[in-house]
Structure formats: C-alpha cells, structure tokens
Amino acid sequence: MIIGRILGWILFCVGLMFFGAEMLTSFQEGEWTPQLLGQLWFEFDSGSLNLTQAVIQRYLLPALWDPVILTVLLWPTWVIFLVPGIILSLLFRKRDNRFGPKKYLD
Numbered sequence: 514m515i516i517g518r519i520l521g522w523i524l525f526c527v528g529l530m531f532f533g534a535e536m537l538t539s540f541q542e543g544e545w546t547p548q549l550l551g552q553l554w555f556e557f558d559s560g561s562l563n564l565t566q567a568v569i570q571r572y573l574l575p576a577l578w579d580p581v582i583l584t585v586l587l588w589p590t591w592v593i594f595l596v597p598g599i600i601l602s603l604l605f606r607k608r609d610n611r612f613g614p615k616k617y618l619d
C-alpha cells in the first residue's frame with residue numbers, strides 16, 4: 514500500500530514539474546508549445562526510442578506501434594505522469610476502518 518502511495522506521489526510531482534516547465538516555456542515564447550513525450554524521449558536518448566520501435570514492430574506486434582504507442586508519444590509529457598499519479602494516489606490512499614471496532618472517548 515505504501516509503495517503505491519509513494520509511487521503515485523512521485524508521478525504526481527514529476528507531472529507537476531513537467532506542467533510547470535511547459536507553462537514556463539509557453540510564457541517565454543508567447544504561445545503554447547507542448548512538451549510531447551516522444552520529443553522529450555528523442556532528445557534524452559534517441560537510440561533507445563528507435564530500438565523500442567524496432568523491437569515492437571519486428572518482434573511483438575507491428576500494429577501496436579502506429580495507432581497505440583505513437584498516439585501516447587504525441588501526448589503532453591505532464592499528462593503521462595500526472596494522470597497515473599492521481600490514479601495511484603487515489604487507489605492506495607489511507608482509508609478509515611469503517612467496519613472495525615469503534616474507538617470511544619471517555
């Protein structure tokens with residue numbers, strides 16, 4: 514439970530940082546310029562992106578790359594981190610023990 518909650522908060526914070534970076538660059542350039550996940554991955558390590566594409570298209574499922582993964586790579590980076598962070602944080606949140614023994618104050 515705690516691992517899911519920590520991972521959710523980490524993803525949430527990384528998503529907020531990418532959102533802030535996107536807003537900052539948009540304000541500096543005077544127009545909205547999204548930081549796409551595929552663009553960020555290409556700038557970070559283009560060789561691994563090409564290798565991933567080759568492995569998926571040759572060995573796994575060629576139809577998986579174009580409609581599914583390519584669509585995700587064209588999404589803003591902050592969405593890819595923020596949404597799973599929120600989902601994990603909600604799934605692994607602390608819950609009240611509603612059906613357990615009640616604690617009464619004297």
